[in-house]
Amino acid sequence: MLRVTEPLRTERLLLRTLTADDLDDVFAYAGRDDVIRFLPWPKRNRDEVAEHLARRLNTTLASDGDVIVLGMELPPSPDDPAERPRIIGDMTLVLSSVEHRQATIGWVLNPEYQGKGYAAEAASRVLTLAFDDLHSHRVIAELDPRNTASSSLCTRLGMRLEAHFVHSEIFKGEWGDLAVYAILDVEWNARNALDG
Numbered sequence: 001m002l003r004v005t006e007p008l009r010t011e012r013l014l015l016r017t018l019t020a021d022d023l024d025d026v027f028a029y030a031g032r033d034d035v036i037r038f039l040p041w042p043k044r045n046r047d048e049v050a051e052h053l054a055r056r057l058n059t060t061l062a063s064d065g066d067v068i069v070l071g072m073e074l075p076p077s078p079d080d081p082a083e084r085p086r087i088i089g090d091m092t093l094v095l096s097s098v099e100h101r102q103a104t105i106g107w108v109l110n111p112e113y114q115g116k117g118y119a120a121e122a123a124s125r126v127l128t129l130a131f132d133d134l135h136s137h138r139v140i141a142e143l144d145p146r147n148t149a150s151s152s153l154c155t156r157l158g159m160r161l162e163a164h165f166v167h168s169e170i171f172k173g174e175w176g177d178l179a180v181y182a183i184l185d186v187e188w189n190a191r192n193a194l195d196g
């Protein structure tokens, strides 16, 4: 069981539960065609993003299928302290199986903030949460193999390509492939021991 009650800090970000007040920032990315291209999400208008956001405020992973979503909050830059903190994307952690200690990670980042290492930084913190606090044995990411930004992120995190399923689902009206990347607790710990 895992309950996230406090924000998690990374070098440049705060990872925290989203609130209804984050709608403008979330809509700025979740409403974009280029962002949802490889996500199993329909195109949503602002009201639909608000409804989706309202279903993503859970803070506890206790049973199979439970999901938490952590917004990636970027503090104002020191050069412009009058700027407000912004939600620039979000990280999802799913408790896929309690019995088998399996979890699934997912990520979305506003394109305005891509290419700066924010997703890797946040995902790394969420993997630590999954292994150290949720005590997962294996964490996977499932993605469309055409999504090279996402597969590169998996590789950067030390995840291995375990499977490439061909035409395993109908994705947005056409046959789609599915790639599964994974990392085990022992692999994550060995990687961190090397980094440390």
Ligand SMILES: CC(C)(COP(=O)(O)OP(=O)(O)OC[C@H]1O[C@@H](n2cnc3c(N)ncnc32)[C@H](O)[C@@H]1OP(=O)(O)O)[C@@H](O)C(=O)NCCC(=O)NCCS
Binding pocket: 034, 035, 036, 038, 039, 106, 107, 108, 109, 110, 113, 114, 115, 116, 117, 118, 119, 120, 121, 142, 143, 144, 147, 149, 150, 152, 153, 156
């Ligand atoms: C998948 C996604 C989150 C990846 O975002 P990203 O910004 O490419 O990933 P990172 O934050 O790890 O940034 C890595 C890049 O930042 C660069 N970078 C710049 N400054 C950096 C820093 N200080 N630290 C680390 N990397 C840095 C890296 O070199 C790398 O560049 P490259 O892609 O040219 O090699 C993003 O493309 C996305 O949200 N896509 C749309 C939603 C989606 O498809 N989600 C996944 C569904 S499975």
